[in-house]
Amino acid sequence: xxxxxxxxxxxxxxxxxxxxxxxxxxxxxxxxxxxxxxxxxxxxxxxxxxxxxxxxxxxxxxxxxxxxxxxxxxxxxxxxxxxxxxxxxxxxxxxxxxxxxxxxxxxxxxxxxxxxxxxxxxxxxxxxxxxxxxxxxxxxxxxxxxxxxxxxxxxxxxxxxxxxxxxxxxxxxxxxxxxxxxxxxxxxxxxxxxxxxxxxxxxxxxxxxxxxxxxxxxxxxxxxxxxxxxxxxxxxxxxxxxxxxxxxxxxxxxxxxxxxxxxxxxxxxxxxxxxxxxxxxxxxxxx
Numbered sequence: 001x002x003x004x005x006x007x008x009x010x011x012x013x014x015x016x017x018x019x020x021x022x023x024x025x026x027x028x029x030x031x032x033x034x035x036x037x038x039x040x041x042x043x044x045x046x047x048x049x050x051x052x053x054x055x056x057x058x059x060x061x062x063x064x065x066x067x068x069x070x071x072x073x074x075x076x077x078x079x080x081x082x083x084x085x086x087x088x089x090x091x092x093x094x095x096x097x098x099x100x101x102x103x104x105x106x107x108x109x110x111x112x113x114x115x116x117x118x119x120x121x122x123x124x125x126x127x128x129x130x131x132x133x134x135x136x137x138x139x140x141x142x143x144x145x146x147x148x149x150x151x152x153x154x155x156x157x158x159x160x161x162x163x164x165x166x167x168x169x170x171x172x173x174x175x176x177x178x179x180x181x182x183x184x185x186x187x188x189x190x191x192x193x194x195x196x197x198x199x200x201x202x203x204x205x206x207x208x209x210x211x212x213x214x215x216x217x218x219x220x221x222x223x224x225x226x227x228x229x230x231x232x233x234x235x236x237x238x239x240x241x242x243x244x245x246x247x248x249x250x251x252x253x254x255x256x257x258x259x260x261x262x263x264x265x266x267x268x269x270x271x272x273x274x275x276x277x278x279x280x281x282x283x284x285x286x287x
């Protein structure tokens with residue numbers, strides 16, 4: 001059986017989840033605050049990042065992808081450790097160019113290791129769950145090819161929604177027009193957005209006030225869950241623990257013993273979503 005490793009991008013929030021896999025590596029994205037550049041999690045954590053955003057309302061952070069050289073170094077180290085296959089799981093290619101960087105690395109790598117690159121079409125811990133599933137299947141003894149096929153099927157069997165509390169960074173980073181952002185702020189619009197099956201963020205509903213938006217998002221996810229038998233939930237937030245607790249409580253009312261993973265939104269994604277975002281998703285694990 002081939003020795004298989006998994007490389008996950010830091011957007012997947014796995015730094016915040018307790019894991020015991022020695023074959024997991026995390027490819028670091030970078031966060032830029034004014035003139036300072038930080039490696040995701042290693043040099044700035046989610047709580048530190050959101051604290052700085054909260055303290056400086058004029059701060060407009062940005063992010064950058066890992067370089068192909070950084071990935072080459074990681075691949076070379078894995079090959080020296082005896083790995084014959086590596087599965088790279090990336091944030092959705094609709095949200096970042098990281099997937100393309102990894103494809104370039106695969107095509108240009110001169111070593112003997114087999115490299116498999118998967119566009120998870122997801123983000124945050126929802127992306128991370130797919131990495132964890134790959135690691136679980138490696139432990140069970142499946143081949144890299146079978147694992148890739150399973151993950152590429154599972155990535156489409158999910159629903160993912162999030163509520164954005166403040167549209168300022170969406171406007172500042174060009175994800176939303178200034179006029180739309182102004183109108184949204186003036187009318188206290190807290191939009192519900194969806195990461196669709198292709199991995200693209202689309203507007204689902206525009207709702208006034210956070211309370212009403214969270215209530216509606218809970219309604220939507222519960223309506224979706226009625227159609228599945230077995231599922232895994234994921235919960236995310238950017239320093240909005242009250243909002244997150246509300247969503248979890250609504251799901252727990254109906255499914256008191258449901259399985260879930262919870263993690264903060266990483267600073268790379270937070271560069272766009274800002275403080276106060278709450279997200280919920282599930283994977284349909286029905287046979």
